Structures are given as C-alpha cells and as structure tokens.
Amino acid sequence: MVVGAGLAGVRSVEALRARGFGGGITLIGEERHRPYDRPPLSKGVLLGETDSTVVDSDLDALEVDFRAGVSAKGLHPGVVETTEGELAYDGLVVATGARPIRLRGDGPQHVVRTIDDALRLRSLLSEGTRVAVIGAGWIGAEVATAARRAGCAVTVVEAAATPLAAALGRVGAYTAPWYAEAGVDLRLGTMVASVEHGGLTLADGSALEADVVVTGVGVRPATEWLAGSGIRLDNGVVTDEHLRTSLPDVVAVGDCAAWWSRRYGVRLRVEHWDTALGAPDVAVATLLGDAAVYDPVPYFWSEQFGHMVQYAGHHDGARPIRRGDPEAEGKPRWAVCWMTEDDRLAAVLSVNRPRDLVQGRRLIEGGQRLDVDxxxxxxxALRDC
Ligand code: FAD
Known part of the structure; x- marks a missing residue:
C-alpha cells in the first residue's frame, strides 16, 4: 500500500511493478486529482502557460487501486486507518509529502502547494493588483516573477538579510539585484507580525497594504497522521539508508522522509523533485527484501526572474568560491563552488551555466581534488579544474 499520491507515491507504484511485484497495490491520496508534478505550479501554471501537470503514468496499466480524496488518519501494525475505513497492508510506503507553513492573522493568505492553490492564485494576478509575498525563498521568488509578469505591483518581505538565506546562506545575496531589475520591491530584514484583511502588519507595527498575500516561508512534513503509531519522527519520518522506518515493513520517501545519508554522514530531508523521483526505487527494493542504499548527491533547480538556478550537493561546513561575475552586464552567467577543507567539491550553485551543474555533480560524486585557482x-571548464 502507498499513502500519498504525489510524485513519490506514483513512482513507488511504478517501481513495485518494475521490480516484478504482482500483488495488489492500493494508492491513496487526499487530493481529488491524479498524481501531478508540483515544480510547474509556481512557474508555467502561474504564468498561464499550462493548466495541467499530471504525471505521465498509466495507472490502469499499473493495475493499482487508486483512491483519490481519501486521507490516512492513523497507522497500526498492518493497518492504515483512513477516512474510508481501515485498509490492511503487508508492506507500506509513506509518501505524504509536506504542507506549507501559514502565518498568524485573520487575513486571507495564499500558499502554492497544490494545483488548486496555483489556479486560484493565478486568477487573482492581474495588472495593478498589489501582491505581498512573504519570504524570498524559492517559491517566493518564483511567485514574484509570475506576479510581475502579470503586471502586479509586487513587494517581497523577507526576515533574513538576503534572499534564499536558508538554502544558500550569504551566497543568496547575489540574487537580490534581480528583484529590483524586475520591478519588485524587496524588503530584507523585515519581519511580518500577522496577515490582516487588506495586507500585512509588520513587526515594527507598520502596515503594508496588499490585495493578495502569498505566504512562502517553508513547509513541514505531512506526518500528523502518524502520531501515536510508534513510528520514529524527527523533522519527518526517520529512515535508515535503505529508507526503512522504525516500524517493520514500512518505508518512507520524498518530502516527508528524513533519511540517513551514507555520503554525508548526516540525516537529510530534501524537499525537492529529484528526491521524490529517485528514492522510491530504493524504498521499494527494501520492501521487497533487497539491500539497496539511497545515497544521491541532492539536486534541484529554480527558474526565477529569467534565470535558471541549479544546485547540487550539500555545502554545510564548506567554503564558497565564486566563479564568474554575478554583476556582469547582460545575462549573468556565474557559479559558486563550495569546497571542503581538502579542496574537494561539496556543492555547486550555477546560474545560467548548466554545464557547471552537470560537470559539478560528477565531480562531487567522484570526490577528486580540484585546483581552486x-x-x-x-x-x-569545471571538469578541467
Ligand atoms: P507531495 O508532492 O507533497 O505529495 C504528497 C501527497 O500526499 C500530496 O498530494 C498530499 O495531499 C498527500 N497527502 C498528505 N497527507 C496525506 C494523508 N494523510 N493521506 C493521504 N494523502 C496525503 N523541486 C525542485 O527540485 N525544483 C523546483 O523547481 C520545484 N518547484 C516547486 C514548486 C512548488 C510550487 C512546489 C510546491 C514544490 C516544488 N518543488 C520543486 C518541490 C517538489 O515538487 C517536491 O519535492 C515534490 O513534490 C515532493 O513529492 P512528494 O511526492 O514527496 O510529496
């Protein structure tokens, strides 16, 4: 049985069949949609370029009992409690993803997590609409891009001193000029106290008027239904390197899973598409009795203000080294390489330099020393360094 019908859920079903599992599979998902991709929600969907992002997967051919609009409510050994009664399992994949954090206040606040969220928000983005985006993270930047494209007056309010601070630290500062260039009013170091009807109240007591408020301050793993089940939770469902949880015959994948990374020697929970794509095959192998290990170099991308931003690796404790000039005239093409103490590549961020990303990812996997000069x-070329 698979709980959660996002990308990680549907890939788990595919992996079960690809590995020859011939038994019955039930896939339950609380949304009333067939599994779909989320990255286009804050890009193509908000920009009006597409209305559907349904994953290209033939559920009929997979012979899966797909139950849309059904939520898991609890877990006991061998049984998932759902809104439609109890369902027994022999093996269980937990793939319930994550939910956006909302801020205090009675005013309406939009988030972008589901296709319904994205279509609702898109219908409000029009010439002259005042949009306040809370958070200059990945989602905030992409929402601001789409809102400006629609002709909105956009203010982005960010508590940290730079955009993308949580993900990139001070390197995120290189993206700050993109906001002004796009005509977005970026207010750094600004805390929001609450969301009100008609806008925001800021922590200093002042008001920011807005017709539409979008909150993009991060997500929490959707694990509330597992409370009391005895499964180990700590910033998500805790798993070992095989994606095995603390309960027998239960594995976890995607945004909700905090897995042990053999490569980095830490527990990682990576809220990105590539993880939801790649982890299910390993999790399913584990369920079926193989000792596969999930040990990727994490990867993600973002498209914001006309720039392709890509990242691979894990840079905790590594030193950032710049490659190219973020302030160059025209379309900037630059990268940041985070180096370990002994000059191995730990992570790479590339902006409009996709080759650096591809080559950097290989260098991270290979682990060879590089010439920093x-x-x-x-x-x-990065591969010749
Ligand atoms: P989800 O996609 O969240 O799917 C989980 C599903 O489980 C949901 O449908 C949920 O409703 C359901 N569920 C939750 N609780 C229950 C329950 N109790 N019972 C039944 N069902 C339940 N990543 C990138 O790498 N690059 C990008 O550019 C990028 N852009 C993004 C843009 C947006 C707007 C969003 C929201 C995400 C983006 N991501 C991006 C992240 C990426 O989409 C996620 O990492 C990926 O969707 C995770 O897949 P998942 O299957 O683990 O979780």
Whole structure:
C-alpha cells in the first residue's frame, strides 16, 4: 500500500511493478486529482502557460487501486486507518509529502502547494493588483516573477538579510539585484507580525497594504497522521539508508522522509523533485527484501526572474568560491563552488551555466581534488579544474 499520491507515491507504484511485484497495490491520496508534478505550479501554471501537470503514468496499466480524496488518519501494525475505513497492508510506503507553513492573522493568505492553490492564485494576478509575498525563498521568488509578469505591483518581505538565506546562506545575496531589475520591491530584514484583511502588519507595527498575500516561508512534513503509531519522527519520518522506518515493513520517501545519508554522514530531508523521483526505487527494493542504499548527491533547480538556478550537493561546513561575475552586464552567467577543507567539491550553485551543474555533480560524486585557482576562472571548464 502507498499513502500519498504525489510524485513519490506514483513512482513507488511504478517501481513495485518494475521490480516484478504482482500483488495488489492500493494508492491513496487526499487530493481529488491524479498524481501531478508540483515544480510547474509556481512557474508555467502561474504564468498561464499550462493548466495541467499530471504525471505521465498509466495507472490502469499499473493495475493499482487508486483512491483519490481519501486521507490516512492513523497507522497500526498492518493497518492504515483512513477516512474510508481501515485498509490492511503487508508492506507500506509513506509518501505524504509536506504542507506549507501559514502565518498568524485573520487575513486571507495564499500558499502554492497544490494545483488548486496555483489556479486560484493565478486568477487573482492581474495588472495593478498589489501582491505581498512573504519570504524570498524559492517559491517566493518564483511567485514574484509570475506576479510581475502579470503586471502586479509586487513587494517581497523577507526576515533574513538576503534572499534564499536558508538554502544558500550569504551566497543568496547575489540574487537580490534581480528583484529590483524586475520591478519588485524587496524588503530584507523585515519581519511580518500577522496577515490582516487588506495586507500585512509588520513587526515594527507598520502596515503594508496588499490585495493578495502569498505566504512562502517553508513547509513541514505531512506526518500528523502518524502520531501515536510508534513510528520514529524527527523533522519527518526517520529512515535508515535503505529508507526503512522504525516500524517493520514500512518505508518512507520524498518530502516527508528524513533519511540517513551514507555520503554525508548526516540525516537529510530534501524537499525537492529529484528526491521524490529517485528514492522510491530504493524504498521499494527494501520492501521487497533487497539491500539497496539511497545515497544521491541532492539536486534541484529554480527558474526565477529569467534565470535558471541549479544546485547540487550539500555545502554545510564548506567554503564558497565564486566563479564568474554575478554583476556582469547582460545575462549573468556565474557559479559558486563550495569546497571542503581538502579542496574537494561539496556543492555547486550555477546560474545560467548548466554545464557547471552537470560537470559539478560528477565531480562531487567522484570526490577528486580540484585546483581552486583554476576554478575561479569561468573560462576553464569545471571538469578541467
Ligand atoms: P507531495 O508532492 O507533497 O505529495 C504528497 C501527497 O500526499 C500530496 O498530494 C498530499 O495531499 C498527500 N497527502 C498528505 N497527507 C496525506 C494523508 N494523510 N493521506 C493521504 N494523502 C496525503 N523541486 C525542485 O527540485 N525544483 C523546483 O523547481 C520545484 N518547484 C516547486 C514548486 C512548488 C510550487 C512546489 C510546491 C514544490 C516544488 N518543488 C520543486 C518541490 C517538489 O515538487 C517536491 O519535492 C515534490 O513534490 C515532493 O513529492 P512528494 O511526492 O514527496 O510529496
């Protein structure tokens, strides 16, 4: 049985069949939609380029009993309690993803997590509409991009001193000029106290008027239904490197799973598409009795203000080194390489330099030492450093 019908859920079903599992599979999901991709929600969908992002997967051919609009409410050994009664399982994949954090206040606040969220918000983005976006993270930047494209007057309010601070630390500062260039009023170091009807109250007591408020301050793993089940939870469902949870015959994948990374020697919970795509095959192998290990170099991308931003690796404790000039005239093409103490590549951020991302990812996987002086020269291919 698979609980959660997002990308990780549907990939789990596919992986079960691909590995020859011939038994019955039930897939339950609380949304009333077939499984769909979320990255386009804050890009193509908000921009009006597409209305549907349904995953290309033939549920009939997979012979899966897909139950849309059904939520899991609790878990006991061998049984999932759902809004439609109890369902027994021999093996269980937990793939319930994450839910957006909302802020205090009675005023309406939009989030972008589901296709319904995105279509609702899109219908409000029009010429002259005053939009306040809370959070200059990945989602905030993409929402601001779409809102400006629609002709809205956009203010982004960010508590940290730079955009993308949680993900990139001070490196995120290089993206701050993109906001002004796009005509967005970016207010850094500004805390929101509450969301009110007609806008925001800021922590200093002042008001920011807005017709539409979008909150993009992060997500929490959707694990509330597992409370009391005895499964170990700590910033998500805790798993080992095989994606096995603390309960027998239960594995976890995607945004809700905090897995042990053999590569980095820490527990990681990575809220990105590539994890939801890749983890299910390993989790399903584990359920079926193989000792596969999930040990990827994490990867994600974002499209904001006309720039393709890509990241691979894990940079905790590594030092950032710049490659190319973020302030260059025209379309900037630059990267940041985070280096370990012994000059190995820990992570790479590339902006409009997809080759650096591809080559950097291989170098991270390979683990070879690099020449840091050569690395600062963007004319030298990363693989030749
Ligand atoms: P989800 O996609 O969240 O799916 C989980 C499903 O489980 C949901 O449908 C949920 O309703 C359901 N569920 C939850 N609780 C229950 C329950 N109790 N019972 C039954 N069903 C339940 N990643 C990138 O790498 N690049 C990007 O550019 C990017 N852009 C993004 C843009 C947006 C707007 C969003 C929201 C995410 C973006 N991501 C991006 C992240 C990526 O989409 C997620 O990492 C991915 O969707 C995670 O897949 P998942 O299947 O683990 O979880």
């Amino acid at each position: 050569r690395l600062t020269d963007p004319a030298i």
